[in-house]
Amino acid sequence: MIFNEAERSVRKPRDVAIDLGGIGKGYIVDQVADELSKKYAHGIVDAGGDMRIMGKNREQNLDYWAIDVENPFDATRALAVLLLSECAVATSGTNRRKCGTRDRSIIT
Numbered sequence: 001m002i003f004n005e006a007e008r009s010v011r012k013p014r015d016v017a018i019d020l021g022g023i024g025k026g027y028i029v030d031q032v033a034d035e036l037s038k039k040y041a042h043g044i045v046d047a048g049g050d051m052r053i054m055g056k057n058r059e060q061n062l063d064y065w066a067i068d069v070e071n072p073f074d075a076t077r078a079l080a081v082l083l084l085s086e087c088a089v090a091t092s093g094t095n096r097r098k099c100g101t102r103d104r105s106i107i108t
Contacts, residue, residue, distance in 0.1 A: 026050050070091075
């Protein structure tokens with residue numbers, strides 16, 4: 001990607017593909033969460049890293065939900081733990097995204 005601030009433009013090399021699937025995934029998570037929130041005040045909608053967190057963790061009597069972020073180099077260990085309530089979060093990692101034999105790069 002070639003970013004030109006002066007021209008306010010971005011150029012993409014011919015061999016680079018842009019996948020906008022995450023936008024659709026986030027939209028669906030929001031729609032499902034909005035529908036569920038009509039009946040349920042607490043819960044999580046999780047679509048493989050795209051999450052909407054509603055309310056609090058009533059099972060453990062906490063005002064938040066603890067969300068582990070997987071370590072891309074060791075899936076058995078958390079890289080971080082997010083303490084969240086009433087928000088959305090999207091995580092992504094190159095360890096789970098492959099395109100043929102080439103790794104994908106993720107821009108956030």
